[in-house]
Structure formats: structure tokens, C-alpha cells
Amino acid sequence: MGYLVLKTLLTALIVVAVSEISRRFPLWASLLVSLPLTSILAFIWIYAESKDSAKIIEMSYSVFWLVFPSLAFFLILPLLLKQGLAFPLAMTVSVFTMAGLYAGSVWLYKTFV
DSSP: OHHHHHHHHHHHHHHHHHHHHHHHOHHHHHHHHHSOHHHHHHHHHHHHHHOOHHHHHHHHHHHHHHHHHHHHHHHHHHHHHHTTOOHHHHHHHHHHHHHHHHHHHHHHHHHHO
16 A cells, blocks of 8 residues: 555656646656656556566557547647637547547557557
């Protein structure tokens, strides 16, 4: 249980740090957000708990193929905002588009990889 609390606190600390940094240094916060911190932490936790490199290999390949839908999100959201769409609607459209792309990417991954 203590290990779960440590993982949760460390992950939350990173999110809070990025949020605070973004107020003064948006570019640096963006750099931190763009790093695959979630994946790196997950790989560390998986290895620490199981020492199973095969799980990390499989997850690495999966993450690679599933990055593309999230990249689309980061293009669609600012495009919609620049077009004058209100933030809640732009966010909703972007999230649903990304979800559709994730579904397609998962199907492609399961079918062809």
C-alpha cells in the first residue's frame, strides 16, 4: 500500500509542478509535458515490480503507435480555438476526435502489428 501511495504522490507532484511552471514559463512547462514522463514512470514501476522486460517491450511498441492520436489532439485544439470556437466546445470536439483516432489506432495495432 505504501508503494502505491509513493507512486501516486510522485505522479501528482509532476502534474502540479508542470501546472505551476506554466504560469511563468509556458515553454518550459510544454517541454516537461511533451516528455514521455508517464511512460518512463510506468516502465520504472513495471520493472521494479516485475523485472519483466517483455512487458516493457510490448508497452513501448503500443505507446509508439498510440502517440499519433494524441498528436492530432494538439493540432486540432488550437486550430479550433483560432477559428473562434469557445474553449469548452473546442475541447469537446478535440477529445472526441482524439478518442475516435485512438479507437482506429487500437484496431490497426491489433490487426497489423
